[in-house]
Amino acid sequence: MTHPSVMRPTFIEDLKMRKTNYFEIIGVLSLSFILTSALAISGSIPAMIEEFSAYSRATVELSLSVTSFAMILMVILSPIIAKHIPEKVIISVGLLIYSTMGILPVFIQSFPVIFASRIIFGLGTGLVNAKAITMVGERFTGDLQ
Numbered sequence: 001m002t003h004p005s006v007m008r009p010t011f012i013e014d015l016k017m018r019k020t021n022y023f024e025i026i027g028v029l030s031l032s033f034i035l036t037s038a039l040a041i042s043g044s045i046p047a048m049i050e051e052f053s054a055y056s057r058a059t060v061e062l063s064l065s066v067t068s069f070a071m072i073l074m075v076i077l078s079p080i081i082a083k084h085i086p087e088k089v090i091i092s093v094g095l096l097i098y099s100t101m102g103i104l105p106v107f108i109q110s111f112p113v114i115f116a117s118r119i120i121f122g123l124g125t126g127l128v129n130a131k132a133i134t135m136v137g138e139r140f141t142g143d144l145q
Helices: 010-020 024-052 057-084 089-106 111-139
Strands: none
Touching: 024 057, 024 089, 024 111, 057 089, 057 111, 089 111
C-alpha cells in the first residue's frame, strides 16, 4: 500500500518513464483486436443459406462454427509450434493465412471453397491468438499489462 502523500504516476506518465514503444503496444493490441472478427460473417448466414440452397441449413451454419474448431486446434498445437518456429514467423504466417482466407470468398463464391477457407482462416487466427495472449504477459508488466 502506498503512502497517501505519494502520488502514483498516471498511465501516460508510466509509459514515458518506461520508455515503452507505442508501436509495440498498438501492434499487440491490434493482434488481439483482429481475433474478434472470426464471427463477423454470422449476420450473412441467412443469405448464405438462401444462396447455397443445395446444401443443408446445418452445413451452411457449420461454416461459422468450423472456424472456432480450427482455432482451438491451433491454440493447442501452439506450444509445440513455438518451440520450432520464431514468434515473428508464426505471427506473419498467421496474419497471411488470416488475410488471404478472409478475402478469398469475395472472389470465389463456391460453398466448398468458402467452407475450406473458413477452416484455414481459423488455423491462421489460432496461430495469431496464441501468440497475442503470451505477448502481453512477456512484454508488459504492472498497470500496462
